[in-house]
């Protein structure tokens with residue numbers, strides 16, 4: 001358009017110029033040129049201007065058309081490039097999707113494998129622990145004591161590894177569902193005190209738990225598992241000094257801190273210690289000597305996420321470490337005394353409790369009998385539900401507790417056996433279902449049937465704790 005405007009201005013300038021020339025050339029004498037001459041000049045100039053304007057205009061239009069065509073060609077080219085890139089991206093996306101699907105399939109395959117394998121692996125481990133637990137209660141020749149102790153130590157280590165692997169696979173398979181309820185933290189700390197004091201003392205460490213009467217709202221078992229991992233680490237990574245567990249109430253939270261005077265963790269390693277299978281490399285200490293697998297803190301991290309609670313770490317190499325978690329305090333702390341006292345006053349005892357154990361593995365039955373009788377329980381063992389019922393019919397007493405393996409011979413399953421017992425005696429007998437199967441379906445079924453589910457291999461202490469708890473609950 002600017003060209004067009006320039007042409008108009010040029011034509012106007014020419015006309016104006018001609019007017020000026022024409023006016024300037026009028027003779028003073030008054031012999032004026034004929035008026036037609038002037039008219040023709042005017043007309044000629046106008047025509048010339050018109051032709052110039054039209055030519056310029058047409059040239060301008062042609063240029064614009066050309067530009068438009070060039071632009072359209074450019075756009076087409078770009079569009080083709082974009083669509084080619086999009087196709088490429090779609091191909092990459094598809095490939096990624098396939099890889100993802102393959103990984104998911106492998107993951108579920110792995111979870112299934114662990115579920116299946118853990119049952120078979122746990123069976124002998126379970127029997128071994130029970131045997132060893134029973135063995136220590138016998139009078140043994142002095143020379144055999146260290147051998148048995150070493151055996152127990154090895155079995156314990158293997159057991160810990162199995163338990164860690166299983167815990168991790170259960171957390172990853174999202175089988176674990178937190179059961180939030182109010183409980184006295186003293187219950188959990190009391191158990192940990194009993195469990196870890198001998199270990200710390202055996203290593204020459206001071207171990208102290210500053211108890212608290214606080215009531216918190218969380219899942220007692222999962223909190224216990226978190227603290228167990230943190231205290232076990234504190235003991236393992238502290239060559240000399242002490243381990244202290246402190247409780248501090250603030251900001252609607254109970255902060256529980258596990259402090260040690262151990263080897264500490266560098267700032268760099270603090271970023272990775274929560275990853276699975278990660279262990280800090282140490283020159284003076286080989287991986288083997290720690291006997292761990294680097295799973296404890298990975299489990300802790302999954303558990304704190306599951307419970308939605310914070311975890312903090314403060315540590316410096318050679319200056320010890322403090323791991324702290326924060327639990328929500330219960331709205332009312334009124335129950336503290338009642339709750340804490342009633343739990344504290346319950347002295348754990350299996351005295352004279354009639355316990356029925358059903359397992360199709362004779363070895364396990366023998367080991368269980370040995371262990372339970374050491375705890376002064378009366379024991380009936382059987383390899384099938386029908387056999388157990390027949391033996392119980394000779395008793396005048398209703399069994400206090402059933403311990404039943406899930407998978408029995410002849411396709412019998414533990415849940416059905418327990419239900420039969422309860423129907424037969426018309427009484428909701430407390431029962432523990434023992435299994436190596438970690439499938440979520442079984443957890444749900446056990447929960448629906450009101451059973452305590454324990455996974456193999458079972459530690460004697462844990463079994464004792466659960467039995468005591470169930471028997472005490474039944475008494476109330």
Ligand SMILES: Nc1ncnc2c1ncn2[C@@H]1O[C@H](COP(=O)(O)OP(=O)(O)OP(=O)(O)O)[C@@H](O)[C@H]1O
Pocket residue numbers: 164233234236237260262263264265273278279280281290291292293294295296297298321
């Ligand atoms: N209290 C601590 N003091 C010093 N280092 C620690 C402490 N806790 C953990 N670590 C470091 O973090 C690493 C990972 O700990 P984690 O509990 O996950 O595994 P682990 O104790 O080696 O084995 P596992 O717990 O499976 O038996 C440990 O190997 C250790 O190097």
Ligand SMILES: [Mg+2]
Pocket residue numbers: 229232233292295296297
């Ligand atoms: Mg550990």
